[in-house]
Amino acid sequence: MLQARIVHRQGRFTLDVKLESNGPVLGVFGASGCGKTTLLHCIAGLVKPREARIEVRTRTVCNRPGGMWVPPERRNCALVTQEPLLFPHISVRGNLAYARGAMDELESDGGWKIVEVLRLKPLLDRKPGGLSGGEKQRVALGRALLSKPDLLLLDEPTSSLDAELARDVLSLLLRVKHDLKVPMVFVTHKAPELLALADDCAVLEQGSVVAHGPPAEVLRKPRTIGVANLVGVDNLLRLRVLRHDEPGGVTILDMGGVELAAPLCDIESGSHASIGIYADEIMLCLEKPAGLSARNALACTVTQVDEVGREVLVRLRAGTNDLLARITPAAAAELKLAGDSRAVAVVKTAACHLLG
């Protein structure tokens, strides 16, 4: 679906990516300022990168240096941005029929299906100025789809909407994906959207792809602090490396008198490593279990227990570090956890994610 090799400098920022994806929906995940929008603009042809080779559905649209550069209007990559950017002086119908060929498309069955899926029929004769944010975004999506794009480029299309409208737009995008089968590049900084929509995911950080793979995998095993923050990894620890146990396949880190076994890494002893642990990957016991495969059974003090909805958040202190564990109310009741009680936190080595 998309092959891109781009080097582009913009002031002090450099976008340097190599991407290959069969889609049909490629999610591009990253914090703001990581170069997601610049990447989309390079694909759309709105930015002319110094060096790039971009192929959209086996068609080369850019090969620089060397001169080959297809202007945006002939790339057939429609863009939907965070703000809907409807043409304010044209009616909704005019906006929908704006693209080359969209007038005929709007009259066709396929076009009407788009109008119906996006619930645009009652809006057709209105001016964009009077529409709500969600309505505008639906029109923008319709306008892009009616151009019959080879590739739909979505630049955080739900970011300017409140939670409920964002969910609505997301469910519409899912219908677009399944019913209309339009390939997309979907830029977002929201992990749930990525999981819901993308088949393939590239994580962008400071202009480079730092991770690429199925979204679930990329999110479950964050490899950098940036990704861990975006995903919402509950425990981010900065620990000193004590030693490596190569035959054992673990690296031992210091939590301040308590040792943590993480997957073997090549960080020098004495240096620091960042470790991320999800709160629901920590198991709590009252006593250290015998015959345990998990390498970590950390003696902790419970500092706080909060019941939040249907889950209980337990704050623990292990050595000089704080840990957050998430358990069910049933488990909390059985263990009778309370402030100052003792507990053992069991963490599998593989649950200690080493962040770049």
Next chain:
Amino acid sequence: MDWQAIWLTAKLAGITTLILAATGIPLAWWLARARKRYTFLVDALVGLPMVLPPTVLGFYVLVALGPHSPVGSLYESFAGHILPFTFESLVIASVLYSLPFAVRPFTAAFAGVDGRLLEISRSLGRGPLYTFGRVAMPLSAPGVISGLVLAFVHTVGEFGVVLMVGGNIAGETRTISISLYDDVQSLDYARAHYTAAVLLAFSFVALCVTYALQPKGRQL
């Protein structure tokens, strides 16, 4: 009323405005969009006629169009007579003189168009010209119209440049403001009052049109 002068003035202002539309719109688009390091130079050049005494501008145009200049001698070899003191020379001088009054409102209007709308248009398969005509022009129409009105009115009212370049030849270069000057010189105050009042009313109406077209809160 000097009807000949009125017709001549209307013709001059009309042709000048048309030329300014044809040249000023692309120039203003470039000024508003390209924003290169040296655009300030072009900005300053375009703005010069606003601060220059009309006689200075008129003098240089006269020299530039004179029989010893490349433009003047080329014209002479085709037309058989010299370029200054003709209607054509007045048109050239008026275009230069009224340039900022057209280009500055154009530029302000174009600069106010959200560039992202133009990008969206391109991504929807529409080329730069279609995008300009369908998005940029309608959105900047009030500014473009007021630029055209201002250029027209300003050309109608010019005096110093006309006198320097065109002289005072009835039916060829005697515009209405020159005619008014003649009236006063010949102490025909009644006729002068009449001409002046017509010019005043015309200018006021033209300005009303421009300001009425401006979106609220945006000044020229």
